Amino acid sequence: xxxESSVQTLQHSQLSLDTLTGAAARPGVIGPxxxxxxxxxxxxxxxxxxxxxxxxxxxxxxxxxxSGETHWGILGVTGRTAKVAQQLAPQNGLYSVLTRSAQxxxxxxxxxxxxxxxxxxxxxSVVAAIAAPQxxxxxxxxxxxxxxxxSAGRLEISHEGTAHDIATLRRSLAGKYDAGPAAxxxxxxxxxxxxxxxxxxxxxxxxxxxxxxxxxxxxRQLMSNFAGEAGNAEFSQWLADAVAFPSTMxxxxxxxxxxxxxxxxxxILGLQDQGLVVAEPFGQWVIEDAFAGGRPAWxxxxxxxxxxxxxxxxxxxxxxxxxxxxxxxxxxxRGFVTIADAVGDEALKLAARRLQSExxxxxxxxxxxxxxxxxxxxxxxxxxxxxxxxxxxxxxxxGSEKLPIRLLGTVSDxxxxxxxxxxxALAVAAxxxxxxxxxxxxxETLTLDDxxxxxxxxxxxxxxxxxxxxxxxLGNVFPQDVSGHLGFRKAVASHVHDLLREIx
Ligand code: NAI
Ligand code: CS2
Numbered sequence: 100x101x102x103e104s105s106v107q108t109l110q111h112s113q114l115s116l117d118t119l120t121g122a123a124a125r126p127g128v129i130g131p132x133x134x135x136x137x138x139x140x141x142x143x144x145x146x147x148x149x150x151x152x153x154x155x156x157x158x159x160x161x162x163x164x165x166s167g168e169t170h171w172g173i174l175g176v177t178g179r180t181a182k183v184a185q186q187l188a189p190q191n192g193l194y195s196v197l198t199r200s201a202q203x204x205x206x207x208x209x210x211x212x213x214x215x216x217x218x219x220x221x222x223x224s225v226v227a228a229i230a231a232p233q234x235x236x237x238x239x240x241x242x243x244x245x246x247x248x249x250s251a252g253r254l255e256i257s258h259e260g261t262a263h264d265i266a267t268l269r270r271s272l273a274g275k276y277d278a279g280p281a282a283x284x285x286x287x288x289x290x291x292x293x294x295x296x297x298x299x300x301x302x303x304x305x306x307x308x309x310x311x312x313x314x315x316x317x318x319r320q321l322m323s324n325f326a327g328e329a330g331n332a333e334f335s336q337w338l339a340d341a342v343a344f345p346s347t348m349x350x351x352x353x354x355x356x357x358x359x360x361x362x363x364x365x366x367i368l369g370l371q372d373q374g375l376v377v378a379e380p381f382g383q384w385v386i387e388d389a390f391a392g393g394r395p396a397w398x399x400x401x402x403x404x405x406x407x408x409x410x411x412x413x414x415x416x417x418x419x420x421x422x423x424x425x426x427x428x429x430x431x432x433r434g435f436v437t438i439a440d441a442v443g444d445e446a447l448k449l450a451a452r453r454l455q456s457e458x459x460x461x462x463x464x465x466x467x468x469x470x471x472x473x474x475x476x477x478x479x480x481x482x483x484x485x486x487x488x489x490x491x492x493x494x495x496x497x498g499s500e501k502l503p504i505r506l507l508g509t510v511s512d513x514x515x516x517x518x519x520x521x522x523x524a525l526a527v528a529a530x531x532x533x534x535x536x537x538x539x540x541x542x543e544t545l546t547l548d549d550x551x552x553x554x555x556x557x558x559x560x561x562x563x564x565x566x567x568x569x570x571x572x573l574g575n576v577f578p579q580d581v582s583g584h585l586g587f588r589k590a591v592a593s594h595v596h597d598l599l600r601e602i603x
Pocket of ligand 2: 349350351352494
């Protein structure tokens with residue numbers, strides 16, 4: 100077979116605009132609900148990972164279909180590798196979402212992603228896209244660690260790459276635009292906003308979609324710090340006046356795609372889909388009603404647009420994400436590969452229920468009169484989805500970033516109320532032993548994937564019976580009101596002792 104025909108074979112074996120019609124006609128395939136060729140770009144998304152493709156991009160396609168608006172195409176921007184760009188470019192941005200539950204699955208082709216860029220080579224085109232007047236929205240899913248911040252919630256200017264991006268922003272605002280890649284996602288955003296300010300000053304809305312409380316206010320603060328460090332008062336003022344930063348609560352369980360998932364999609368599509376993502380049926384998006392300009396009709400796609408997102412954010416982070424982390428660390432230590440396996444264990448399920456009902460719910464204000472106990476039950480049912488394959492080790496990653504966000508707020512609140520949260524103490528202890536042991540009850544290795552991994556290894560190393568004392572010294576993880584509370588320290592130390600004896 101000649102090179103040309105083998106390339107054609109490969110192309111025709113891959114989802115693309117050329118193969119879309121045939122693929123969409125196959126049984127079990129739901130085709131896109133709009134013509135990808137009709138779309139123009141109105142959104143730039145930073146962090147075009149699995150979650151964006153299974154959540155915001157789907158909501159945006161549904162909104163555009165219902166409203167008939169064709170100017171909400173998405174330019175997806177990858178992070179530190181070109182991998183997703185290399186996967187999606189040959190597919191003209193097309194990919195599919197494989198939605199799975201215990202009862203059924205469906206595969207839907209999504210067309211709202213109209214381009215993919217890799218900042219390593221495409222920074223200038225991404226900056227131009229953010230500056231373009233037809234762009235109304237920049238959204239982000241860059242993980243919790245993508246927002247370098249101090250404990251006071253200000254830009255961590257010592258963060259690797261941030262100083263470089265501040266210097267580049269300063270020069271570009273002084274009319275000395277530097278080509279070349281941004282070192283960080285927020286640095287890329289700042290440069291795009293700087294170019295927009297210099298070109299047109301047109302308003303823009305930044306929609307963060309990461310699991311962070313008050314993610315809009317935080318992103319505003321970090322962008323304001325970027326502008327302040329760049330020393331351009333006019334840009335700082337424009338940022339304050341013309342750019343909105345609504346907070347959001349986002350929810351849909353989207354595990355990392357596996358080779359088995361790809362094989363399943365191939366059998367349905369009859370084509371390779373390198374951009375495949377897998378997700379649960381449930382989805383929720385709550386967005387603060389604070390936009391500087393236009394936006395897709397996301398409410399027509401089921402999103403909630405509201406003045407006050409906070410109760411939704413806090414309830415979701417503390418009821419779902421904290422329980423996820425408890426199951427991830429305890430489950431991984433006890434040899435459970437998936438979250439579904441872990442929550443299928445009666446002892447772990449009871450621990451999850453107790454965390455929700457005894458520690459978390461007393462700290463919450465129910466959003467819109469939500470029945471919090473029923474909400475907790477529904478979360479555990481979602482975790483039990485046997486078709487997802489969401490692994491404990493994936494949820495366990497980045498614990499040094501995640502625990503302060505999703506678990507330690509509950510601890511602080513319970514301690515302030517005069518109660519020691521025992522289940523939260525168990526979750527903290529499980530994380531400490533996960534870091535220290537690095538293996539499960541069967542002796543299988545548990546890899547520590549965390550931006551603070553070296554620090555954690557250094558601190559954890561040493562004699563076992565002082566483990567919790569050493570870990571509590573991590574000021575970037577434990578606030579003083581938590582690490583300084585004797586009753587909580589004792590509770591954690593007791594659980595650490597028991598877990599170390601269990602996991603030899
Ligand atoms: P992913 O690994 O598929 O994508 C992560 C994206 O963030 C990639 O584009 C990557 O390049 C970028 N990234 C990673 N580290 C970064 C850093 N330090 N700075 C800038 N960019 C960075 O992960 P996925 O599943 O898309 O999740 C991303 C985020 O979405 C999560 O961290 C969370 O905040 C949020 N989320 C995820 C859900 C899920 O179930 N996967 C559900 C709800 C929210
Ligand atoms: C998980 C979240 O990996 C994790 O930390 O807790 O990604 C979780 O799947 C989502 O927040 C669900 O909406």
